[in-house]
Amino acid sequence: MTAGILKNPWRLLLAINVAVVIGVFIHKVRLPPYVPYIHLLVDYHFGFIKRALIGAIVALFTDKVPVWLVFAIAGAMWLATLGLYARLFQKTFGFTARTLPLFVFIAGSPFFLKNFMHTLGHFDIYGCAFALVLLLMPARSLLFVAAAAVFSAILVLIHHIHLLMYVPTIITIVVIRHYLTHGITRTNVAFGLVALLGVSVLFFAAQFLGTMPIPQADFLAYLKSRMADPSRENLLQFAYIWYQPLSKEISDTWSWLPHNSLGLPVFALLIWLHTPLWRYFADLVHALASDLHRHLVIAALIGISLAYLVMFAMVFDYSRWISNWAVCMFLVLHAVKMLPAARETPPIPAEDQKTNLFGLFVTLIPRVGIVRPF
Template sequence: MTARILQNPWRLLLAINAAVVAGVFIHKIRLPPYVPYIHLLVDYHFGFIKRALIGAVVALFTAKVPVWLVFALGGATWLATLALFARLFHKAFGFAARTLPLFAFMAGSPFFLKNFMHTLGHFDIYGCALAIILLLVPASSLLFVALAALFSIILVLIHHIHLLMYVPTIITIVVIRHYLAHGLDRANVAVGAIAFLTISVLFFAAQFLGTMPIPEADFVQYLRTRLADPARTDLLQFSYIWYQPLAKEISDTWSWMPHNILGVPVFALLIWLHTPLWRYFIGLIDALASEAHRRLVVAALIGISLAYLVMFAMVFDYSRWISNWAVCMFLILHAVKMLPAKHETPLIPAEDRKTNILGLIVTLTPRVGIVRPF
């Protein structure tokens, strides 16, 4: 029995992943939710401002926001994302012994669900969840393009950095699932162009016109009226976010760059640990029936990566950015699987010793973090 488990350990690794996720959750709920909590307090009370959509939705249901709502809302979103990804994987690959290594390298990656658990309450996971929905719903009409535009607008209203973080992946999914299948015509191009222009204008409005229009002291006083526990004023210390200009964010990022850049070798190591997954992804791209499709996918991957490079230069939450970049790669992998192929790509081997060791290390790595590794 022991020899069989060591030879094909993937079911055991999935069970270990579940235990690791539970451990990360227990650790997370013991920490003060500084940034996620204040985002639930901020709404459109003073007009259009950035980072206020989630708080505005919460305000529709309650005037006083308890701290536990951060974990309840974040936990529900996490569970929904897990269910959506499981449905997507089942649709693309199915669940069987031979597909378990592929599932374990993605679902069990420290970049993905485990890191989303560590960043519970942050906005990153919404982009992932909405992108997965776009990989699941029918893409046969312009309603699909309109839905993708609506999702992108929602994401920019949640946080305008989504324009770089998940909107490029959503655009890639739309191109792969709709435009490659149905071609370009006047209506397709017009709807796509209008959608892109609308999202871009909204981003610039949020970035440059979305600053809080009242003094910070008055803003904080308003946030205090929404506290369910008046004693938790320590959770309001990040109110400056709604006043900080882009130039200050870039300046802070570059001042911390010499220190934070030390984490790059760790990120590179974590990416290398996923080598079997990346080899499979490359195999999928090489197996595409159309050379044009291959070139488009490669160009899209470069474009998504460049968007993340811009984020690295602007905001220093490096562990989050590299984790979400990897998640975007996982999602594009599923999109590529939907394209016509000239032959089947061999899956990650289930009984290869080196692959099993890498899978074990990936499984035991609990998370990547928010700013610096771990």
Template structure:
């Protein structure tokens, strides 16, 4: 029996991943939710500002009743979002590949990746998971009409209002999903191309408005006083230490990033190692692209992946949360894999082998890595 498990360990690795996720959750709820909590109490009380949509939604349920925003709400909302995203991805995998013994290694490499659900658990309450969840919904939705393009535009607007950096983080992946599932599958004409172009312009304009016009219009002391009025425990001033980000200009963010670069760049070899451990998955993605029936589709998919990667390079130059960016870049590649699988193919690509020793070793190593982190590796 032991030999059989070592030869085909994927069910065991799936169970270990579940245990690791529970461990990450137990660790996470013991940490102070500095950035996630303040995002729940910042709203549009003083006019349009960046990073305020989630807080504005929370305010709808707390403004007219004597209820303040408790710290536990970070974990409740974050946990619910994580569970919903996990369920959506399970449904997407079932729709795209199905759950069989042959597809189990692929599922473990994606769902058990330290870049994906485990790292989202470590970032419980942060905004990045919303981009992933909405992109998965687009991969599950019918894509034959302009309603699909409109839904993608609405999702992108929501993401930019949650945090404007989503324009670089998940909007390019959403655009790719729209192109693959709507324009390449059902064809393009003047009306749907014009609709998509206008949507991109509106989303871009909203990004620039949030980036350059979305700073808090009142003194920081008054802003902090307002935030305290929304807190269940105003004595927790430590949770307000990041209030400055609603005042910080882009130039200061870039200067901080480049100032930290010599130290943060030391994590690049670790990121490279983690990416290399996913090599069976990348080979499968390359095989899927190579198996596409249309050479035009192959070129467009590769161009889209390059564009998504370049957007993350821009983020690397602007904001120093490197572990978070590299993790979400990998998640975007996972989602593109599903989109590519939905295109017409001339042949079936060979799945990740279930009984290859090197592949099994890589799967085990990825399973045992609990997370990647937010700024620096681990």
């Protein structure tokens, strides 16, 4: 029996991943939710400002925001994302013994659900969830393009950095699922360009016109009035981010660059541990029936990666950016699988010793982190 588990350990690795997620959750709820909590307090009380949509929605239901609401909302979002991904995997690959290694490498990756658990309450997961919905919903009409535009606008209102973080992946999904699958016409191209322009304008409005219009002391007083427990003033220490200009964010990022760059070898190692998955992804792309599709997919992957490179130069939450980049790769993998293929792509081998070791290491790593590795 032991020899059988060592030869084909994927069910065991899946169970270990569940235990690791529970452990990460227990650890997370014991930490003060500095950034996630303040985002539930900020709304549109003083007019249009950046990073205020989630708080504005919360304000519709309650005047006082308890700290536990961070974990309630974020936990529900995490469970919804898990459910959406499980449904997508079932639709794309199906749950069988042959596809279990692929599921473990993606769903059990420290870049994905485990890191979303560690960053519980942060806004990254919303981009992933909306992308999953777009991968699941019908893509036959312009309603699909309109839905993608609405989702992108919502993401920009949640946090404008989504324009770089998940909007490029959403564009890739729209191109693959609608334009490449159902054809390109003058009407749907014009509609898509107008939608993209609208989202871009919203981004610039949030970035340059969405600053807080009142003194920081008055802003802090308002936030304190919305707290269920005003004595926990330490949770307001990041209020300055609604006043910090882009130039200051870039300056801070570059000043910390020598120190934060020390984590790059760790990120490279984590990416390398997913080698069986990247090899399978490359085989999927090479197996596409159309050269045009293949070239456009490669161009999209480069474009998504360049967007993350820009983020690296602007904001120093490197562990989050690397993790979300990997998640975007996972999402595009599913989209590519939906395109016509010239041949069947062999699955990740379930009984290869080297692959099993990669799977074990990926499973045992609990998460990547927020700024620096782990």
